[in-house]
Amino acid sequence: MGRPHVMVIPYPAQGHILPLMSFSRYLAKQGIQITFVNIEFNHNRIINSISKSSHGDYVPNRIKLVSIHDGLEDSPEERNIPGKLSESVLRFMPTKVEELIKNMISETSGGTIISCVVADQSLGWAIEIAAKFGIRRAAFCPAAAASMVLGFSIQKLVDDGLIDCDGTPRVNKTIQLSPGMPDMETDKFVWVCLKNKDSQRNIFQLMLQNNKSIESTDWLLCNSVYELETAAFGIGGPNILPIGPIVLAHHSLEEESTSLGSFLPQDRDCLDWLDRHIPGSVIYVAFGSFGFMGKAQLEELTIGLELTKRPVLWVTSTGEQPPIKVGSDRIRVVRWAPQREVLSYLAIGCFVSHCGWNSTLEGAENGIPFLCIPYFADQFINKAYICDVWKIGLGFDLDERGEFTRLEVKKKIDEVMRVDGECKKRAIKVKEIVIKSASKDGTSYENLDKFVNWIKSLVN
Template sequence: MARPHVMVVPYPAQGHVIPLMELSLLLIKQGIKITFVNTKDNHERIMSALPSGNDLSSQISLVWISDGLESSEERKKPGKSSETVLNVMPQKVEELIECINGSESKKITCVLADQSIGWLLDIAEKKGIRRAAFCPASAAQLVLGLSIPKLIDRGIIDKDGTPTKKQVIQLSPTMPSVSTEKLVWACVGNKIAQKHIFQLMVKNINSMQKTEWLLCNSTHELEPAAFSLAPQIIPIGPLLSSNHLRHSAGNFWPQDLTCLKWLDQHSPCSVIYVAFGSFTTFSPTQFQELCLGLELTNRPFIWVVQPDFTEGSKNAYPEGFVQRVADRGIMVAWSPQQKILSHPSVACFISHCGWNSTLESVSNGIPVLCWPYFADQFLNRSYVCDVWKVGLGLEPDGSGMITRGEIRSKIKQLLDDEQLKERVKDFKEKVQIGTGQGGLSKNNLDSFIRWLKT
């Protein structure tokens, strides 16, 4: 039988690329050819971030298409990616499929689409190509997206996705809750961005009817209620490079590996790890409060600080801060996060609660201090704090500021809570069962691979 050839297309954002790259590397090991499609900007960033000696491009056919955007600043605007995903990328991907299938003997036998770009399933159906979709977010977020028609019928949101009033919704008693103002499409800050994101999600609901597999980077052990509400969603996660003893692939920035040696010098469960993903930005005042909060803990810390982390200015540390914490704190531009969270020296994680970060912390038994920024991160915070009870949330004061005192007190509360630390260890074991031999996630992934080969 001919070797299967799968075209993989992620939504053009770091948190979507990495888990689909992990899945692609697993498929390659099973003899499946992968063509991985990024936007030109993301493709160049991934290639430049690869460490020397990495042979990723020899394993996967890495190709790119234009996204029609002019600059990285434009790409960072809320809703801009969703606009280009909806209006520019479909034609470019269809042309690429026609080019590959018109010239290669190894024609594409299946498309694996990020669930956020359901139009790829429409294109594949039109061309008679088999179809699978992959959700890099939680099953709960996917269920919430699929529930948009019900939310409109119940008057919770209008036909444009705008909440009719501020209220907390919960799809079942054991699901995470979310305020309507924090729904993934409603918390982006402007109506035009909301419109583009909501249109894309509504379109995806119809496209999902055309997929033969709706895979999810989660595990039944973490989200039983969500999988019960939508049994068509198939858990195959968590997809972590640390499960395969290698560094993660698909990073947009070079990883600073020196922090791993720094961690080796610290005692077990002593280090605070701080990282907020690839989109979060802070006001200069909030940035300084975080600096002083970390200093007040008197604990060692690793903090991932990108050059544009503060809004409209360079990162301005409080006067003397860098010198005062030099013996116990390091700041890096980008980190090998999965390696850090699996290191015995790490005590807790101050996180934006992106789904990849949430999975990585729970999979390694690391308690989380939650500081969500946008999108699905508020729903993930509810999982961590309310459902699993493996972390705490940082609460802003009356002016909306997370103060240095709040940071210091919540870290102490988190690390003094022995019951919480036992719960997160229990979840670590549950996740390992799901991904281990005979576990549901492992069995589902094996079934998907067999289907690709038939």
């Protein structure tokens, strides 16, 4: 009996690669061979991050990292042009992935048997390619079920006159897809808030194509928790299986600290710095793998943090130094941090976040209250979960210019960091829900177990 072999294909962005790598590492632990496919640019960043890591990062024996070209130049300047990456995903990557699969099947005597292709849910074309070769397939959604359900609701949104056929909102309106789901603003839909017509068109076309492709999957997995998104899973139906948070059930903090799949090496010295602070005292600030805040807002945030007179650990992936005043030794700035470990430290009192789904889950699993500064895509949906549905965080009250002030920053941080505050109490309850679901006999745990057993059955 041979060993099952799974090809994993993430969307080429940091927030998609990390959860799919965690998923791959879990499958590898179960004796499943993994081929993890990245575009060359991201593949090289990951390899460089491993080699520069002071923590001795590694690639597990059963995971093979491979790369394909994406049709773009390697210069960050071109890759930062709005719409370029989404155009590559739609027009260049499918041909390269198909060539890779064809070569793997034919390169050895008898060929490499691929038991299953696990593709990012936003790469519907990868599902179609797998079907073309007669390979079993699963889609993996690295975002909230609510985001996926929004995509599935596109035709209804068009029929209801809320958006045009290209995804452009026809009205500015707040909607709720179902009772219990977060409110969604039409001008902040996943594909709309990119504020760029090329990006909007490409992302919208991807989502339309995905809705058709997903129908042919054997499995539709979601890195979420049923008990936190009951209404969304209710709309999506029984075919969407929650298996999240994928990192929680399957890696100890020590194993996850290697953070295979990260574009940047981790600064682990910040953990020693955290050890020197009392419980609940530190503000953790991190906005994902790229910066997005204008200079004026960044200054207001920085001064607001200084006004709290609390210690701050600030992750700035772009490498730009926040405008900290001379003498502000309470603020520790790092390029990249082992975030899941950071959030597990008792010293952390709140998480100032862009509300990416990975960050949302990592804060939730550690009982950390949030201060939310969403920017684009699904972050507004996640913020609505945090503030309005789960009630474990706060957003900012914006002025007439749509901006927040330094005094607003101080006020909200003081409120969210109250030890006996409602946000903290609710955050502890949500933590218990998340841990239970990912533990043995929990919903996520059992769903993942079913999937692994199915994979193994393909070679019996």
